[in-house]
Amino acid sequence: MSESSLLAARKSEAVARGVATRGIYAVRAENSELWDAEGRRYIDFAAGIAVNNTGHRHPKVMAAVAEQAQAFTHTCFHVAPFEGYIALAERLNAMTPGDFSKKTMLVTTGAEAVENAVKMARAFTGRSGIISFSGAFHGRTLLGMALTGKVAPYKKGFGAMPPEVVHAPFPNPLHGVSEADAIEQLERLFASSVDPERVAAIIIEPVQGEGGFTIAPFNFLRKLREICDEHGIVLIADEIQAGMARTGKMFGFDHSGVAPDLVTMAKGLAGGFPLAAVTGRAEIVDAPGPGGLGGTYAGNPLAVAASHAVLDIIDEEDLCTRADEVGEVIRARLTQLAARQGMECIGDVRGLGAMNAFELVIDRNTFAPDAALTSAIVAEAEARGLILISCGTRYNVIRLLPPLTIPMDQLQEALDIIEASIEAAVMKKAA
Template sequence: MSSESISQSISIVHPIRLSHGKNAEVWDENGKRYIDFVGGIGVLNLGHCHPRVVAAIQQQATRLTHYAFNAAPHGPYVEFMERLARFMPLSYPVSGMLTNSGAEAAENALKIVRGATGRTAVIAFDGGFHGRTLATLNLNGKVAPYKQKIGVLPGPVYHLPYPSADNGVTCEEALKAMDRLFSVEIDVAEVACFIVEPVQGEAGFLALDVEFARALRRFCDQQGILLIADEIQSGFGRTGQRFAFTRLGIEPDLVLLGKSIGGGVPLGAVVGRKALLDNLPKGGLGGTYSGNPIACAAALATLDEMSDLNLQTWGERQEQAIVSRYQRWQAERLTPYLGRLTGVGAMRGIELVKADGSPAPEQLSALLSAARDAGLLLMPSGKSRHIVRLLAPLTIEPQVLEEGLDILEDCLARLA
């Protein structure tokens, strides 16, 4: 389904051409229906073409399609930022800026922490993913394919093991590695920030160790280092809560937002402590399209749907369906390739491994193909592309969710 007019450096997971979608279902140009467990890679927590989001887009498009906020402010930007500040589960005064994407949010966060601390070094984590722009590439805890053939990247950036029950790295091991880093590699006084995903997305939905998160927060406070939580994929209800950092019992200094923030329309944000967001000179932050009126209207409609009750109900329903299926598959020994169930809440991954416990990417590739043929779209993840990440819309109808899990079950059972 590729075209010579499109860069061949773009990798396509599913070689089909989509026509339209509704909630958790999409159709290709031949009229074939698929249940969507990809959700635009975490963008569609409210599903395809949510009526409230569509109505907001249509209404705004008749009033003002664009104005650069830094040239002349417009209502949707102001209203959304006020609503977003109240939506953030943070105890301190919140300020922020809108961007076009999660990667752009990460880039701006790096500028903000440099301006606030006068330091340049960043500590990120193995397996992390923060974007495809030049500075965010160096934050990513994986070389292939993102850093290949690119050369020297902006820095300095250092990486630590990511402690999680989902990958077997303990809090003690991560803290020991951190002690070594500051003993051997870099003076702690040069570090501006740590950047961490409360649940790693690209790595296979690995949930951060709670004890480590709290130890990291204490360490940052002691050393004058800022803590950035990347909630681009885990935010806006993906785990059944507004944001995943709340389960860790910590407050980050900055939070990166994107993906499901705009109900399918490109939008991102950096939010956090007001003093940090205000520290750069006038004009130091901004952007031509950042906070486009149509995107802000879609984001306002998205927030209207994301009440705590809705998020909890949707998250618990999806979590229970996935966990109960997985436990049955495990008890019945559905396939010898069934590994761990990763993640938290409705943000879940299913690991495929061989008999010796090593990753099984060939089987995952076969699973993606078989499921697609049967009408289910899945997304790979993990360092070895051996973990299926389940990103069905939170609003998926229960019967459609069960139908999708039925297809997944059948395809898993037929793995050879």
């Protein structure tokens, strides 16, 4: 029995069934490459789900963590605060969208960031309603599930969700929801389902992650800003997957010129170490009283040191520009592939910077989803040494999240594998 098979058997016996995994048991990783228990090499187009934007084990990140470990690894910021946390808050205050006074709190996970942003919005407005969007993903905690606009596997079987969370349609012209339709439906919600004077916040991803890498139209984000201003609603930008240079700018909202009131960050913020943040208008962040925010591990010193290194790397290596370069290569190749005869299964190619995806359909007339083909392509790619992950409310989108530091020859190698995997999966389906 192989080492991977042994590990799979042990996992089955010891790990909760609800923790879904793949069959790749990692033993080593470097930049955009990963090796499994059998010594097999993979190109990583998942990057820990947009966590390793600076690649696996970037030398500057590893050096920063090693240096911090020589000083202390944990104090709990509530008990013994430290300069690194304060300095990181200062950096995030300066770099997030908006020319106004800001403050930051650090936590450990994206779901924590979202929950704390909601707490801030409720404390500031004295209201309790929250509007999210269809296809959204905001975490797996109870409130995170309620905000998420995808039932399986995130909500299924977990009972009643917290009240006063309403979902509005996310604009997706490919599937019949125009920007105008989405605004009209939101206004209709205010008239029929939720009084805007009871809404504390609207939360939105500038590019939906689990929802299928659907890009929020920039004008739609501007309109949301106007609606929030009109009704005194806090606008929360969930930048957990789109942030940290992934879309070609530091934050996805930067493309629209819109300044949200609060920004949630995680994933790429600390180069593989668990760290998340909420940054926003000082008066909103300060609305909860002392002791109302925090957590034992929030702002762990090792993760904070890693985050400082990540922000340095993004600046020094100009990873925003690099994200655009990587994305242009990916979209050009996929668009060329989709134009070929026999590749009608590729219904759409989309992306912003290095946050790209392609959608698999049964035909381009109805755009009926082909979830089976999607799974087959992911499996074919894995067999050829490329890690891909899928997404979408209809389970038919493959997202491409290489590290922004991927060498160009490895990027081309990965795209060759994608092309071969699609061809093989299509041939098997036709057989």
